[in-house]
Amino acid sequence: MFKLYKALVKSVLTYNCGTWAPTQSQEERLNAFHRKQLKKVLNIKYPVKITNSSLYNKCNERPLSIFILESRWRLFGHILRRDSQILANQAMSGYFVTEGSKFKGRPLTTLPVVLNRDLSRIINSNLQLKSSHDLEHLRSIAQQRDEWTKLTARIREAAEASQSEH
Structure with a gap:
């Protein structure tokens, strides 16, 4: 029964979830x-x-949010390892080029905001995603797949620890 659930429900529910920026x-x-x-x-x-x-x-x-987090970071690492001229990389770089706030009111929950929130969960880490410099630093980490895998595992463990507190 679990195999059916994973194949028919969970796979459809989480399709393309690496691109989501959920609140x-x-x-x-x-x-x-x-x-x-x-x-x-x-x-x-x-x-x-x-x-x-x-x-x-x-x-x-595991909680679905952990599965989504892992998918998001796996996709982000894949994008960072690709050529800087692909549209996804241009969009990420362009996000940090604009100055000031674009809209009035509450800040939008965008993918870079969610990625930065994920990074902020890691204890004793100075990693963040708030500027193009931070993006380039993460890009250099992503080029080394084993380091990226370790970073993703640290993010997942921090997220699991914060969920177990609730």
Whole structure:
């Protein structure tokens, strides 16, 4: 049953998720939907209670937000290793060229904002993504696949630790 869920539901739900820039509340809603589906697969109904961690362990799954985070960083590393003339690299570089705020009100939740939020979760790290200089530094790290994999693992572990606190 889990194989069917992963093949038919999770794959469609997370299609192209590396390009998403979800807010914190959107991530929580996605995680809640994922848990609800896992409970349906296990046939766990209302009066029975199960903790989120035991549900994930029983199903050998993780929160959907962690899966999305890994996909986002895997895609970002792939883009950074590509030629700087591809559209995705030009868009990332162009994001940091513009000066000042573009709109009134609350800042938009863009992909660079979410990537910077992911980086800020790492304890004792000076990595950030707030300028073109930071982007070039991450680009140099991405050229070394093993270093990029280690960075992605540190980001995932920090995200898992922050989720277990909630």
